[in-house]
Amino acid sequence: MELELLVALTIAAALFGVGLYGSLSQTNLVMIIMGVELILAAALINMVAFWRYLHPDVIAAQMFVLIIMAVMAVEMAVGFGIAIARFRSRGSVEMEEARELRG
Amino acid sequence: MIGARQGALSGFRRLIAGAMARDLCVFALPGIDVARARGIDLRAANLRLTITPRHASVLLFLGSLPKRLEDAAVVAYAQMPRPRAIVFLGAGDLPDGLHADVIGELSQAGLINALDELTKIISEGAFAAQVQEFDAPALQTRIEYTCPMHPEVVSDHEGNCPKCGMNLVPREISAGTAHAAHATPEQEPAMPPKSPPQATANHDHSKHTSAEATAKYTCPMHPEVVSDEPGSCPKCGMFLEEVKGEADHEGHDHHHDHSKHTSAEAAAKYTCPMHPEVVSDEPGSCPKCGMFLEEVKGEAEHEGHEHHHDHSKHASAETAAKYTCPMHPEVVSDEPGSCPKCGMFLEEVKGEAKHEGHDHSGNDHSAHQGHDAHASGASADGIEPQFMSMIELTEGQPVSPDGLIMEWIDVPFGPFFPGLPGGLGLDMSLDGDSVAKVSAHSLVSAGELLAEGATPPEKFVERLAAMSPLSPVSYRQLACLALESAAKQEVASSDATARAAAVERERIASHLGWLANLGAQTGFAMLERRATNLELTIRDANMDHIAALDPEIASLLARLRKSHMLRDKLSGTGHIDHCSATSGPVARASGKDDDARSDDATYIGLGFATVTGSGGDAAARLEQRLAEIEQSCELIAKAEHLSLPEPAKIGAASGEGEAVVETPRGAARLTLTLTDGMVTAADIGTPTAAHFTLIEAITQHAEIADALIAVGSLDLSPWEMRP
Amino acid sequence: MTIAIVLLAVVVGAYLVAVLERWSVHGQFSLSGPAVSALALLGRESLLARTPDRLFFEAGPILLLVAGLLGAAVIPLAPGLIITDLATGALFLNAALAYVLVALIMAGWGPNGAYGLIGGWRFLGQFIAYAMLIVMPITAVAMRAESLMNTQIVLSQTQLWNIAYQPLGFVLFVVAAMGLAWLPPLDLPSAPGDLAGGVEAEYTGVRLGILRLARMVIILVMASATVTFYLGGWLGPVLPAWAWSAIKTLIVAALMLFGGRYVPRVREARYLAISWKLGISLSLANILLVGVIALVVPI
C-alpha cells in the first residue's frame, strides 16, 4: 500500500503550486520570499516522505532536510538584507519599482 | 452601584461579587505622586495599584481635578470594564457625567472608611438587572473618510478622491475636534488602549489633519477662487489645489514635504541621469556615480509655482484620459465605451484637456526625486492601473537616523501614565520604538494667581500652596517671603531657620518621591517600596523623627549608590548641556553652580555650600538628588526648630516685593504688589517652565523607555506650569 | 491517568506560582489571593479593543496557554510521571516555547494599540537574543546525558547535578528563562513603567485571566525545566521523587520572581547587546568546556 506516500507527495505538489503562484504573482519582495519558502517546504515534504516510505535506512536523506532548512533560513536572511538595502535607498520593496534590477 | 454589570445577583454571581469586593484594583487620579504628597498610602489600605484603567475596578479621585483633566478622566472611566466603581476623596466636583459611589475625606483614614463602604456596595451591587449606558461628549467619535494617498482630502461620506480617484478609506476621530484630531490634546483619550487609530498600527494620516483645518484650496488658473474645501473651480472646473506654506503647516513634516523639491526646483539645472536626487547649479559630475550631470531644461521659469504632490502616475494617466468609469476611477480611456470591470458606460471627464496643460506647465517634474522612475513605471509593461506605488507612499516620509523610512506611530503618553508625573501629557511620534517627535503639555497647569482680583495675604499664601500639591511648603515659603519683602518686614532668624528646615524636609520628601517614581518607572520594586514608605513618614515628621529616620535614609542611599544596574540604566540618557536655562538639581547635576540658597543669610548661617555634580545625564541627576537628600538632612539637624511658614500680619502695608526660593525642583521666583494689605498683582516663575522646554531635546531619537526615563529625571511638576 | 496527574500538578503549580508572583509584585502573601482575583476577573467584562484584529486578539492568550502546556508535557515530575517522554524532549521544549513568541506577537498586534505593538516588537528582539541562550546550554546538557530525552537528562545527574558540572550554563539558562517568561528585570514586553502593560494592556476580564494563567504556566515550565536540566529533577534523598520536583521547582520559581525586585529593568539595547555579544560567546565556551570535561573526567 503506497497511499501514504502518494498523499504526502500530492500535498507537496499542491504546496509547490501555491508557492509558485505566490512567488510569481506578488509584487512585494517579502511576499515573494514567502512563496519561495512554500516551494522549499514542498521539497522538504518530498525528502521526508521518500526517506520514510522508500529508504528509511538511508539517514543521509534527513541530513539533506537539515540542509534545506538551513537554506530556508539563509534565503530569508539574504532576502531581508536585500529588502532593507532597497528600502533604504528607494523607499520600496515592490518589484514593480525595481526596474534597474531588470536585465 | 452605578457602574454595575448587567445580570441578576444570584448564586455563583454572589460569590464573584464577594471576590470582587475583596480584590480592589485601583487606578488613582491624577496620579500616585499626588497621593503620596497628600500622605495617602494606597498599599497600606490593601489596594492593588494598576497601570492601566483596563485592569482596574476602582477609579480613585484624589480631590477634584483641574478642568482640562476631566475629559481624560471620563475616558479612563470608560475604559474600565464593568463592574466599576468610583471613589472620590476630598471636596469638589467630579467631572460631568461621572457619579461617585463613595465619597470620603482626603486622608488615609478617609480612604479606609471609603473602602469599607465600597466593599459592601460592590458585594451587593456588582450586578444589576438594569444598567445605564455610559456616554459622555469626550467619548464621541465619528467616522470620516480620507484618501490614503492624499491625506488632505477629507470627506464626511464615502466616495472617491478628487485628486487620484482612489476610494476613500474610513477612519475614526474624536468628536468635537472637527478636522483637527490632535490639535486639542486634552481630547485625546488618557491611555492608548482605547485611543483613536492614530495610536495604532494603522497608517493613519490624522497627523496631517490639523493642517487642512486651515488649508485653503485655490484654482491654479484663477487665483481669486479660494475655498476651504477641496473641490472644483466654479470658473473653469479644474480641481482646486491646496495652498501650502501657511504657518500651521510647520511641524507637519509628514505632509508631503516638498521643501526639498521646491528648493531644488529653484536652483536645479543639472541632474544625474542615474541619481535624480542629485541636482546641481553647475555642470559637473555626480558625487555618487561620477557620471556627467545632464542639463534639465525649462527649470528656472517655474520657480515659486505652487507644486502639489500630484502623483505623476495619475497625472499622466489623467492627462490622456477623456473617459472614465464612474465606479472604477482607475479605468481611463481615450474613447467612449464600457468599463472592462463592471461594464458601465464610461463618462466623459470634463476639463481634463485644460488640466493637462496647466498642470504640467507649472510643475517641475524632473527635479522631483524618483519621479522618473515611477512616471515611466506607470507605462511599463505588466503594471496594472490600480497598482499603488510604494515609492509614492514612502516619498517625503521622514527618514530615521538609521536611514530607514519607517512608519511613524503617534502615541499619547499621559496624562495618567504610570511612568510619568500625573497630569503631564506627552504626545510622541514613535519611529519604531524610538522617539521621533514629542510635544509635551501640562493638563493640570495652574490658573491665574489672582483669580478674584485683590486677594488677602493669607488667602494668597494658601492658594499658592494649593496650586502645587507636590511641593506646597516651598511655595508657601515663597509667598511668605515675597509678602514680607513687600511689607518690608523682618523675620526673626530663629523663625527663618525653622522655616528653612520645613523647606528642607519637603526637599527630602520630594526627592524621595522622585526616587519612588524612578522605582516605579524602572520596575525597581524595592526602591519604590522603600522610598514611598520614607516619603510618607518624612512629610509630616518632626525634628526627632527625622533624626531617627536618618540611618534608614542613609542605608537606602548607600544601596542606590552601589547599584551598578541602576547606573547602567540611567547613564547617558537625557544629557543636558551646562549652558541650558535650567535650575535646581537638574542644573547642579550638570555642574552649574546655581542655588538660590547660597545667597540666603539663613542658609549661610547653617553652613550651606552648594553641592554640584558632573555629567548632566540622568545618572548625574540621581547622584545629585541623593547628595541633596544628605545635605538637607544635615541642614535640618543644624536647625533647631521646624515650623511651617505662616504669613506674618501684614496690616495695611503697600509696596512691591520679590522673593526667590529654591524649591525641590529649582529656583521659583515670585514678584507681587501689595496695595493696602491686599495682593493686587503677582507674577511667578517656576523651574518646571524652563525644564519643560528641554523635553524635546533630551528625548530625540531615544528609545522609548530611555526617553521616558529622561523625562522622569527632570522631575517635572506639571502643576507648576502656567497655561 | 498520568496525563490527569500531570495536569493537576500543573494547575496546582501555576496557582502556587501565582501566589509567589502576587507576593513579589504587590507585597501581599495570601494563599487565597489569586483565587479571589481569578473569580473577580471572571466577573468583569471582557472588552474588545476598538478596532481589533479579532482572530489574533482572541487567539493570542490561548496560544500562549497551549505553548505552556505543551512545554509541560515533556517535563518529568518523577520516574514515569511524564505525559510523553519524547526522544527529542529537550528540543521539543524549545519548539513549544518558541510559540510563546508567536502568541505574544499576536496578542500585541491584535488589539491594534500602540503599547501592545511595541511590546510585541520588544519581545521579538528579546526572543531572538535569548533563544540562543536557551538552546546552547541545553545542547551542553544533552552532551553530558548523551540523549535529548528529558528522563535521561535527569538520570545523567545522579552522581553530580549539572549546576555543579556546568555552572556557566546554569546561569545562562536561568537568565534566558527569565527573559522568556518576561520576568523583571527582563519584563520589556509588559514594562509597567514605560508601556503601561504592553501586550497585556488591552486585555480585560476572562481574556486577561487566560493571559495571566498562561504566563504562570510558562513561569512554572521554565522553573521546572531549570530543575530538570540543572538541579537533578526528581533526584534527592528521603522524600518521594515528586516532592523533590515540587520543592525544587517552587524554589527556582521564587528566586526568578523575587530577583527582579532588587534591580531596575534592563535597557533594551543593553540587553540585546549583552545577549548577542557576551551570552552567545559564553554559551559556546560552555559547550566547549563541557565537551572537554565529558571526554576527560567520566562522571
Add this chain to the structure above:
Amino acid sequence: MTLQVIFLAFFGIAAVWFGVVVFRTHSMVRSALALLFSQTAIGAMFLVMQAEFLGVLQIMMMATEMSVMAIFMVMFMMDPGGMGAMDMTHQKRLSLRAGAVGLVAALAVIWLPDWGPIAATVPSAGEQIKLLGFELLGRSMFIFESAGLTILTAMVAATMVAIAPQSETANKGARDGA
C-alpha cells in the same frame, strides 16, 4: 486507510489551506503567521511520518523565522492592517497558469510511476538521532561543514548589505533637511 494516512492528509490539507491564505489575506502580518501555521502543519506531517527530530526542529525554527518575517512586513509595508484593499499582485493570470502547470506536472510525476512497496518500519526516534549525528559528523561532515560555512558567509554578507553605510545616511539626512 491507516491512521497515518488520515493524520497525514489532515495536516497536509491544513498546510495547503494556510499556504493559500498567505496570498489571500490582505493583512501582511496575517500572511506571515499563516505561513508559520502552514510550516507548523508541515512539521506535524514530519512527526506523523516518524521523523521526530526533523518535525520538532521544523516547528521550532519556523516559529522564529516567521515572526521575524511578520515584523519585517510591519516595517516595510508601512501599513499592515489599514490598507486592506491594496492589491499587491501582478501578472495574476500568468502566475495562476504557472502554478497550475507546476501542480499538474508534479501530480503526473507522482501518480504515474509505480513507487513500489513502502517500508513498514523505521528506526526508533532515538536511533534516528544517533544515526543522524554519526552521519553529520562522520561521512557527511565535509558537506555539512561547507554548508555551514556558506550559510555563515551568506548571513554576514546579508548583514553587511543591510547595515547603512554611514556616509549615505548622513547624505540622506542632509538632503531631507534641505
